[in-house]
Amino acid sequence: MFPPRLALPPTISHLLAHPPLPIHSTTVSGWIRSIRKQKNLAFAVITDGSAPQGLQVVFLKGLDLQKLTNGASVRVTGRLVQSPGSGQSHELLVDQADAGRVAVLGECNPDTYPIQKQELSIEHLRDNVHLRARTSHIAAMLRLRDRLQRQINSWFEEQGFCYANTPVITGNDAEGAGEAFRLAMVESQHPASASATPPAEFFSRPAFLTVSHQLHLEALATAISRVYTLSPCFRAEKSMTGRHLAEFWMLEAEWAFPADNGVHGVCDLTEALLKETTAPLLDSPDLRVLWKDGDAHKLKTLSDAVNSEKPWARMSYSEAIEELSKIHPSQNFVHTPVWGHALQSEHERWLAETLVGGPVFVTDYPASLKPFYMRLNSDERTVACFDLLVPHVGELIGGSVREERVELLSKKMEDVPGSEWYLDLRKYGGAPHAGFGMGFERLISWVSGVDNIRECIPMPRWAGRMLL
Amino acid sequence: MFPPRLALPPTISHLLAHPPLPIHSTTVSGWIRSIRKQKNLAFAVITDGSAPQGLQVVFLKGLDLQKLTNGASVRVTGRLVQSPGSGQSHELLVDQADAGRVAVLGECNPDTYPIQKQELSIEHLRDNVHLRARTSHIAAMLRLRDRLQRQINSWFEEQGFCYANTPVITGNDAEGAGEAFRLAMVESQHPASASATPPAEFFSRPAFLTVSHQLHLEALATAISRVYTLSPCFRAEKSMTGRHLAEFWMLEAEWAFPADNGVHGVCDLTEALLKETTAPLLDSPDLRVLWKDGDAHKLKTLSDAVNSEKPWARMSYSEAIEELSKIHPSQNFVHTPVWGHALQSEHERWLAETLVGGPVFVTDYPASLKPFYMRLNSDERTVACFDLLVPHVGELIGGSVREERVELLSKKMEDVPGSEWYLDLRKYGGAPHAGFGMGFERLISWVSGVDNIRECIPMPRWAGRMLL
Numbered sequence: 049m050f051p052p053r054l055a056l057p058p059t060i061s062h063l064l065a066h067p068p069l070p071i072h073s074t075t076v077s078g079w080i081r082s083i084r085k086q087k088n089l090a091f092a093v094i095t096d097g098s099a100p101q102g103l104q105v106v107f108l109k110g111l112d113l114q115k116l117t118n119g120a121s122v123r124v125t126g127r128l129v130q131s132p133g134s135g136q137s138h139e140l141l142v143d144q145a146d147a148g149r150v151a152v153l154g155e156c157n158p159d160t161y162p163i164q165k166q167e168l169s170i171e172h173l174r175d176n177v178h179l180r181a182r183t184s185h186i187a188a189m190l191r192l193r194d195r196l197q198r199q200i201n202s203w204f205e206e207q208g209f210c211y212a213n214t215p216v217i218t219g220n221d222a223e224g225a226g227e228a229f230r231l232a233m234v235e236s237q238h239p240a241s242a243s244a245t246p247p248a249e250f251f252s253r254p255a256f257l258t259v260s261h262q263l264h265l266e267a268l269a270t271a272i273s274r275v276y277t278l279s280p281c282f283r284a285e286k287s288m289t290g291r292h293l294a295e296f297w298m299l300e301a302e303w304a305f306p307a308d309n310g311v312h313g314v315c316d317l318t319e320a321l322l323k324e325t326t327a328p329l330l331d332s333p334d335l336r337v338l339w340k341d342g343d344a345h346k347l348k349t350l351s352d353a354v355n356s357e358k359p360w361a362r363m364s365y366s367e368a369i370e371e372l373s374k375i376h377p378s379q380n381f382v383h384t385p386v387w388g389h390a391l392q393s394e395h396e397r398w399l400a401e402t403l404v405g406g407p408v409f410v411t412d413y414p415a416s417l418k419p420f421y422m423r424l425n426s427d428e429r430t431v432a433c434f435d436l437l438v439p440h441v442g443e444l445i446g447g448s449v450r451e452e453r454v455e456l457l458s459k460k461m462e463d464v465p466g467s468e469w470y471l472d473l474r475k476y477g478g479a480p481h482a483g484f485g486m487g488f489e490r491l492i493s494w495v496s497g498v499d500n501i502r503e504c505i506p507m508p509r510w511a512g513r514m515l516l
Numbered sequence: 517m518f519p520p521r522l523a524l525p526p527t528i529s530h531l532l533a534h535p536p537l538p539i540h541s542t543t544v545s546g547w548i549r550s551i552r553k554q555k556n557l558a559f560a561v562i563t564d565g566s567a568p569q570g571l572q573v574v575f576l577k578g579l580d581l582q583k584l585t586n587g588a589s590v591r592v593t594g595r596l597v598q599s600p601g602s603g604q605s606h607e608l609l610v611d612q613a614d615a616g617r618v619a620v621l622g623e624c625n626p627d628t629y630p631i632q633k634q635e636l637s638i639e640h641l642r643d644n645v646h647l648r649a650r651t652s653h654i655a656a657m658l659r660l661r662d663r664l665q666r667q668i669n670s671w672f673e674e675q676g677f678c679y680a681n682t683p684v685i686t687g688n689d690a691e692g693a694g695e696a697f698r699l700a701m702v703e704s705q706h707p708a709s710a711s712a713t714p715p716a717e718f719f720s721r722p723a724f725l726t727v728s729h730q731l732h733l734e735a736l737a738t739a740i741s742r743v744y745t746l747s748p749c750f751r752a753e754k755s756m757t758g759r760h761l762a763e764f765w766m767l768e769a770e771w772a773f774p775a776d777n778g779v780h781g782v783c784d785l786t787e788a789l790l791k792e793t794t795a796p797l798l799d800s801p802d803l804r805v806l807w808k809d810g811d812a813h814k815l816k817t818l819s820d821a822v823n824s825e826k827p828w829a830r831m832s833y834s835e836a837i838e839e840l841s842k843i844h845p846s847q848n849f850v851h852t853p854v855w856g857h858a859l860q861s862e863h864e865r866w867l868a869e870t871l872v873g874g875p876v877f878v879t880d881y882p883a884s885l886k887p888f889y890m891r892l893n894s895d896e897r898t899v900a901c902f903d904l905l906v907p908h909v910g911e912l913i914g915g916s917v918r919e920e921r922v923e924l925l926s927k928k929m930e931d932v933p934g935s936e937w938y939l940d941l942r943k944y945g946g947a948p949h950a951g952f953g954m955g956f957e958r959l960i961s962w963v964s965g966v967d968n969i970r971e972c973i974p975m976p977r978w979a980g981r982m983l984l
Contacts, residue, residue, distance in 0.1 A: 055785040056771060059676040059741065077773035078741070079945050096773070097740025098676055121738075121947040123773070153773075154920070154946035161944050178937040179944065181739035190740055194678045201669065208527040208566055210662045215975045216684065216725075216748050217697075217763050219982055229685075229718070231725075232698040234752055250697070250752055250762070251982035257684075257699075264975060264984060270589075271649030272565025272658055273527065273546070280684050280748065284702055284718055294718070295685050303524060305545035305564070305591070305621075317523040452622070469646040469984055476629050476647065477547050478622035479589040507683045507732060514687055514719035516732060516937055 059098035067128050067138055073147060075125045076103060076140060079182065080156075082165065083116055092116065094124065094140075097187050100333045104131060104139040111144050119156035119163060119182065125149040170503065177507055177515050188334040189504060192496055193488075195332065197278060199325035200299065209274040209301065214264035216280060219466060221256045228256040229284045229294075257282035260485060261300045262421075263470060266450065269302040269481050270473045276301035278488060286511045290500035291442065293489060295509045302483035306449065311432040312362070314447045314482045315409045318436065319360055322407075322445075326495050327354045335496065342497040349439050350494065353406045361408040365391075365430065368399055368410050375403075388414050391435075393442060400437040407438045420460040423449040441494045447484025454478060527566035535596055535606055541615060543593045544571060544608060547650065548624075550633065551584055560584065562592065562608075565655050568801045572599060572607040579610065579618055587624035587631060587650065593617040638971065645975055645983045656802040657972060660964055661956075663800065665746060667793035668767065677742040677769065682732035684748060687934060689724045696724040697752045697762075725750035728953060729768045730889075731938060734918065737770040737949050738941045744769035746956060754979045758968035759910065761957060763977045770951035774917065778891075779900040780830070782915045782950045783877045786904065787828055790875075790913075794963055795822045803964065810965040817907050818962065821874045829876040833859075833898070836867055836878050843871075856882050859903075861910060868905040875906045888928040891917040909962045915952025922946060 054062070060076060068074055078096035088109040095102035105124055107113060116122065126142035133139070142148035162176040163183060173180040180186045201211065222228045231254075233247035249255065258264075261277050268275045281298045307313030329335060330351055339347050353360065363371070372385035372395050383392045391399075391410070400408050412430040415422070422431035433448035451457045454474040461467045492504040502508040507516055522530070528544060536542055546564035556577040563570035573592055575581055584590065594610035594617075601607070610616035630644040631651060641648040648654045669679065690696045699722075701715035717723065726732075729745050736743045749766045775781030797803060798819055807815050821828065831839070840853035840863050851860045859867075859878070868876050880898040883890070890899035901916035919925045922942040929935045960972040970976040975984055 055675055055788045056742070056775065057773065062676055077947070079739075079947075097678070098742070119945040121772075121945040153948060154942065154944075156945040157943075162940075163944075178735040178940060179739070181736050182945075187740055190680060190736065191678055193681065197679055198669065198673065201666065205666065207523055208530055210565070210659055211665055212658060212974055213661065213748070213765050215763055215977060215982075215984070217750070217977055217982060218984065220984070226703070229702075230700040232700040234697075235694070250979060251977065252980045253982070255982060267646040267984070268649050268658065268974060271547075271647070272655055274524070274566070280681070282685070295683055297681055304589075305525065307524065320523045472630075472646060474622065475625075476622075476631075477587040477589040477624040477650075479545070479547075480621060506680055506736060509683060509685055509719065511718060512720045514683075514685060514721070514723060516683070516686065516688070516735070 060094070060096050060103045061098035063128060064099065064103070064138060070127045070129045072127075073125055074128045074140065075123060076105075077121070077123045077153070078103070079121050080116055080118055081184075082118065083113075085113060090116070094122065095187075097181070100184060100188055100191070100337045101136065104133070104136050106139055106141050107150065108141070108143040108145075108148070111142065111148070111150055113150070115152040115155050116150070117156055117158045118165060119158070119161045120152055121154040121156075123151045123153055170500070174502065174508070175515075181506065184337055185498075186503070188337040189492065189496060189498065190506060191334045192329070192332075192338065193492060195329055195334070196325065196491065196495065199329065200278065200321070203321055203325050204276050204301070207274065209276045209303070210272055212265065212268050212275045212277050214258075214261040214268070214277055214279065216258055216282075217251070217255050218258045218264075219251075219253060219255065220258065220263065221254065222259045227283050227285055228259055229282050231255040231257075259283055260298065262302065262483060262485060265300055265302040265483065266481065267469070267473055269304050269483070270477070270479060273305065274301075274303040288511060290502065291490065293501060293505065293508055293510055296501075296505065297488040298485055299488055299491070300483065300485040302450075302481060304479040304481040306480060306482040311411050311434055311447075311449055314449065314484060315362060315411070315434055315436075316359075318445055318447060318484050318486075323354050323356075329495065330354065338496040338498060346440055346497055349406060350497070353438070356406075360406065361404045362411060363408065364411050365413045368395075371403060372398070388416065390417055396435075396437045396442050397439075400442075401439045405439070407436060407444075409434045409436050418448070420457070420464070421448070421450050423451045424456060438494055440499070441490050444490050444494060445484050445486040447482065449480070449482045452478050452480050528562070528564050528571045529566035531596065532567065532571070532606060538595045538597045540595075541593055542596045542608065543591060544573075545591045545621070546571070546589070548584055548586055548588050548590060549652075550586065551581075553581060558584070562590065563655075565649070568652060568656055568659070568805045569604065572601070572604050574607055574609050575618065576609070576611040576613075576616070578612040579616070581618070583620040583623050584618070585624055585626045586633060587626070587629045588620055589622040589624075591619045591621055638968070642970065642976070643983075649974065652805055653966075654971070656805040657960065657964060657966065658974060659802045660797070660800075660806065661960060663797055663802070664793065664959065664963065667797065668746065668789070671789055671793050672744050672769070675742065677744045677771070678736075678740050680733065680736050680743045680745050682726075682729040682736070682745055682747065684726055684750075685719070685723050686726045686732075687719075687721060687723065688726070688731065689722065690727045695751050695753055696727055697750050699723040699725075727751055728766065730770065730951060730953060733768055733770040733951065734949065735937070735941055737772050737951070738945070738947055741773065742769075742771040756979060758970065759958065761969060761973065761976055761978055764969070764973065765956040766953055767956055767959070768951065768953045770918075770949060772947040772949040774948060774950040779879050779902055779915075779917055782917065782952060783830060783879070783902055783904075786913055786915060786952055786954075787877075791822050791824075797963065798822065806964040806966060814908055814965055817874060818965070821906070824874075828874065829872045830879060831876065832879050833881045836863075839871060840866070856884065858885055864903075864905045864910050865907075868910075869907045873907070875904060875912075877902045877904050886916070888925070888932070889916070889918050891919045892924060906962055908967070909958050912958050912962060913952050913954040915950065917948070917950045920946050920948050
């Protein structure tokens, strides 16, 4: 691997990948993660966030180390040598007699620093969300998001998909379900001005934050065939579970001219995406940090699933209801499984965790349970859709073949205002197409084993809570 | 180049890159861009949006071509042969006698289809924003956005930067400048419910759409050193120029431990980014489409700039004022250039287009003109910042060294509510750091020669205007 031409000094990760010869002096900048001072010697671990492990630094005597405390930022010059210790391949030897230097760039009062060495509660870290990326878990989650997005982007590029930026502000209010945030009206005059005029809609009509990019992606897919986005979505949901955020990132893809096997073609594509993008990351150092204190059984279930050469389990909604009804007497669900009713969380978990013991695509739900845009099957009571249920997370992906038949769609959309443009997509050279959506934080949760998705996003927002 | 394992049938772009042998039959799906019917023969160009050129299809006699009109979506099977014509390397020969087939998947009434073959006005296409990606210009712009984002992502990865998703919803109201959209309060009960309670803040405090991700990126940069994002930003600006959108995408980067040469290190990095990501695209087929009717002089200025091995011009704000003052008597600006006043658009254009004839970094503006977070220079009246001005676009990038000295910053932020977390970043292991922001649509405008940034984003929003 040839080192890239850097516009900035090398990071610790760069240095460990391309270690300079020890005859050269090496300068490293970062934050002290731990320090142990002995009589003639001090050991510190310095991290710059570029890699999970950090760099061990050995200070020989004669240096002023008084202000070197946890969290302080420093610039250190020494020689990078092979480490005699077992924990690391290299360490930085700082010897004043050999032009070694240390500079404290930013002090950190160890008494008041919110990121103490001992175990910190999740709540304490949420309260200090501006500093929590200093912990190794949150830093590993940030790098995992980066890695996974890069994997996903490469995969879609290979498959001929174009990344698109569809709008966040939309006239679509999610069918009035009350889940969309609405923008406040704006003063026509600056508030400091003398004569205020009554507030008005900035866009001349009500504006909402999008709950999904699907409809806009469909418009692009009827022109450039394969499009996807990884974009923020918003739900004004009061739900306070560990699986919901008011602002989250969603991976959504739409493509025209799908494979001929209906919803199973959509399942095939999403399964290939998930396996091919996550399997290469399972052994990464960041995932080792995240799974360190995790549940070994959970990790094995994940690893078996993404490394499996066999297709994941598939069953229709009707088959799922049948299985659930059979087990109900002994399992005693809170909600009795009934055809035509939504699957509850307890049902989904049982299907993935107990019945299958891995991911399962549940396909062909009753039309009455699903939105207008899903394609009606020939039985005229189910639609060509699926939910992908995975152990410990629940629904990870929802997708479907979209209804391309304009007569059927018009009937379903009679009550939806402003739907002309969506019907136009079918009226003028409409094409069979399909798509799916996946909550990106749920994917991070599944891959990292971090249960609560508030720890799967840098700065979480939920009902009543928005720091920074 | 080995073809990737595809989860979907090959696109036209895939087929042209890896043409199957003519003994195999090939199926292509797409939309008819043009069709010319002769007595025993018909020629059509079919596009699936994967490449600018489309595929020429030759229909031999015996096929029912009646419904093959512009905009119709079709699936065509034939043999891909080397084209005897000069416009393309390959063409698809469809001969019924040789198992050739054509199926119309979606008809398109040529009388009412909004995307007619003749030149369409920009306004007409804005009114039909759901269909305008069917035009070759808008499709090329969409692919250019995709390509440029991939270039940018690779560049930052090489430089050790981590891609981060900072929040859109924030408590920060851009210092009350009235430019931030605010979220409306929410009903505590569903509107259909009987007893309504008074509306309240969903997050228990006022919430705004972010105007910049910088402050949040700074928090992450004090933990993982190098971070960037390409994220939506929002301004409730009434300005209706071709350079402003209410919703736009911004590339923002922050990094700790920058090079030692102050603002010039920040200029170096942004110049490397722009040259290294855009130069490889200048000869791409999509840019040839976009520049086809463009201004040759403008294109040469762009190409000279991004291919130049010499650094771009740099001058301080004070030097710029000096140059502007010298030329003012003959140039007769509307606004007299005066030290301490903002540079006006006319000034910026003259500097980039006339004085320099290329990009120019203007550095070290008066502190009074710039926000609180920029680092005060030792003259105590200017800050270590720059604006990058480019011909025909104006300001493309703004960046600075950030103020890391907590005493100086505290004084400047006395009136800013809720700034404790931002000061904490300096108080606990603060580190020297720098960053910049670039409007992505302005970059697209510069690279594509498309003047109005409403044509540089799939679905533009501006004051009074939000379709879909």
